[in-house]
Amino acid sequence: MMNRTTFIKFRGTNFFLLHCLPSFQFVTHTASLHSNLSSLIHKITNLNDALELFDEMSHRQPLPSVVKFNQLLTAVTKIKHFSSSLDLFKQMCAIGVPVDKYSMSIAIKCCCQLYRTKDGFAVLGCCFRRAISPNVYIYNALLDGLVLEDKILEAEMLFKKLIKQKLCEPDVVTYNTMIKGLCKFSNNVTALALLRLMEQNNCKPNIVTYSTIIDSLCKDKLIDDAFKLFKEMVSDKGILPNVITYTSLICGLCKFGRWDDASKLLKQMEDENISPDVKTFTALVDAFCKEGKVEEAEAVINIMIERGEVPNIVTYSSLIDGYCLRGEMIKAREIFDSITLRGLVPDVVTYNSLLNGYCKNLNIEKAEQMFHEMTVKGLKPNVVTYNTIIQGFFQVGRCVAARKLFDEMHAQGQIPNECTYGIVLDGLCNNRQVEEALSLFHLMGDSKLNSDIVVYNILINGAGKCGNVDIARVLFHGLIDKGLQPDVRTYNVMISGFCQEGQLGEAKLLFLKMEESGCPPDDVTYRVLLQGYLKNRHYDDVEMLLQEMDDRGYSLDASTLSLFIDHIAAGLLDRSMLKLLGKLVPKELLNDPRLCDWE
DNA sequence: TTAGGGTTAG
Structure with a gap:
């Protein structure tokens, strides 16, 4: 059993100091409070008061009942000081409070909320040793812990065990x-x-x-x-x-x-x-912003303010995202600066939004500046932060800087995710470093990433774009050998690679194979193939493909359409095709002045 | 006179 001295140490310095105060002060201060412990516990709103009260309680002779201690633990848990609550639980054990299933349940909950479900199970073991039979509260806390830690299989096992072995209802x-x-x-x-x-x-x-x-x-x-x-x-x-x-x-x-x-x-x-509350309104703001409808988003914010709801950091971060998406970086920055004036504190996500905006608008210097600023302010860059800047560096061709940051994130304890690898592979490919990308890919070994179709798509696309269609083909067959299923993007990038090399026969074969493989071509497939045909002046299938597009309800994009117009203007394609093309042009492209005589 | 889930927004 822990003695008093260790007990005081265990609490930390504040308690030691408190304990050193002349005891009469302490007693007079608390004596009047003796009478109604429950109401005192009830009033607790901060950790210090709770700890002080616990200290006082633990000095009483005789000790207050375990119920009172449990109430105090509950109060500490309610203000989310799980770690302190756990400390108090340990002290209760140490000073001989006869802990019961309530205390155990709180302790287990605290472990679980601290992502220490393992320790929660250890406390469960204590229950058995102390002949406290665990009940549904205790099992629920453990189940929640497993879910919190994404240990879904273990959670399922525990759940089934509860039912099968009738551990609790x-x-x-x-x-x-x-x-x-x-x-x-x-x-x-x-x-x-x-x-x-x-x-x-x-x-x-x-x-x-x-x-x-x-x-x-x-x-x-x-x-x-x-x-x-x-x-x-x-x-x-x-x-x-x-x-x-x-x-x-x-x-x-x-x-x-x-x-x-x-x-x-x-x-x-x-x-x-x-x-509707802040979250409802913010969901609207975010949805509008994601569609570039920033004016609508601002209107929603005004409405929420009128209705007495206060926009918070999430709301403004969404708005920043919206302006960034539209490339309106000055406005985005303005909102960012106004956040502090509103008494809000930008968090990592806010910084990530703005960083992303600067990167996407190719202002990498500003992004670097913000990155520095956030660390100075004590915010810890997360995987998203690193991914954003790494992508930014690649976009402006600063591959060395990207690589350096990629190494740095490891050192900072941020584990790269599949997104990181995708960004790095894509970045290397786009900077014509396909070999480098491939060696990184092979370095991944048999990891989850190595059998991710998205990663394959990036590499096949990269290889194809760099004129390494043979490498692309090897990758494509490799993924099939692995039992991976190509998706529509895989086919599209492979077809695009073939077209680029003028291998139209191969492109067509793959295109025909899509349908029978249960992966029908999408509008992108048609656009890629059509562009390939036009660029290679291979017109045999063009009309048929356009007809198929029309049948499937697909439309042409601006660049493919533009290519058609050029070919018609140059007399390479017959004007009779205009009628069919006209059906495939989406409304917004009909405003193109070059198309006014079409109808 | 004590323990729980709480699901919603970036």
Whole structure:
């Protein structure tokens, strides 16, 4: 058992100092508080008060009941000082408070919230040793910890074990936690199956259950399924949606550009007296910004301010993103600077947005400056930060600087992700360093990255663009040998590579193979092939391809169209093709003055 | 008279 001295040390200096104060002061200060410990605990709003109270409690003779200590632990946990709460729990054990299943449950929860689920299981072991039989609260906390750490398989195993071995009766929280984990990995099918299972087991799903799955469906763009579930929840189960349910749905609609439906839903929630909150408004702001509709986004912000909602750092970061996307960097910077004036603090994501804007607009010096600024301000660049600047360096041809930063991120403890590798490989290829890219690719060995179709697409594209169509072909066959499935992009970049080298026969063969491989060509495939045919003055299939495009409802892009116009103007293609071309031109391109005599 | 999930925005 820990003695008093160690106990004080354990607490840290503040307590030591506190303890050194003349004891009468301490006693007079606290004596009057003796009478109502519960109400004191109830009033706790900050860590210091809690620690002080704990100290005082632990000096009492006799010790207050374990219930009082548990209440204090709860208070500390509620203000999210999990680590301190865990310390207090340890001290409770040390000074001989007879900890019970409540204390254990709090301790386990704290471990789990600190991403130390392993320690949580160790505490579970303590429960068994102390003959405290764990209950559903304890298992739920552990399950949540596993989900938090993305250990979904372990979570599933624990969940099944609970049921099979009848360790506890799963309740709505157990199911919701498991569903949350499944949704985190886009496993909507199993999440829905679990929803049905809980109904079978007489465990009523609630608003959290439904909202979790609805949100996941929206994130996966399964908006119709989301609404089906929404209808089931409201009409069949009589569960009223809340602001969270609505925000998910509105967000889903906005992502599809279904603005009318989104505004109908907004109206519907208002009719039901549910007010949109900061997150709802920000979702709208973000969706508008992503479509370049910054004016609309600003209007939303004005409305939210009028309605007494205060835009926060997320709202403004979205707006910055919007201006960056439009290349309006001065405006983006203006918003960034105004953030501080509003008493908000830019975070890593805010910096990343602005950095990305500078990089995309090829102002890499400004980006470097911001990168420096954020570290000075004590913000730790994350993987996204590094990815953004590395890509920026490659875009302006500064390959050495890119490579240096790539090495530096390792040193800073930021582990490159698949995105990083994609950026580096793409950057190397675009800077005509295909060999370098390939050797990095081979260095990856048999990692997940090495069997990522996106990585293959980048390399095949890079090799093809640099005129190394043979390397591209080897990669293409290599991925098939590996059992990987080429996607439409893979075919497109390979066809593009063949076209570039004038190997139209190969291009056509691959094009024909797409359909039979269950990967039908998309509009890009047609554009790539058509451009290849035109550039190589190979006109035999052109009309047929245009006809097919029309049948499939595809349209031409500006550059392909431009190429057609040139060929017609040069008398290489017959003007009779104009009629067919006219059908394939999207509305916005019809404004092209060169097309005015078309109709 | 003590423990839980809480799902929504960059």
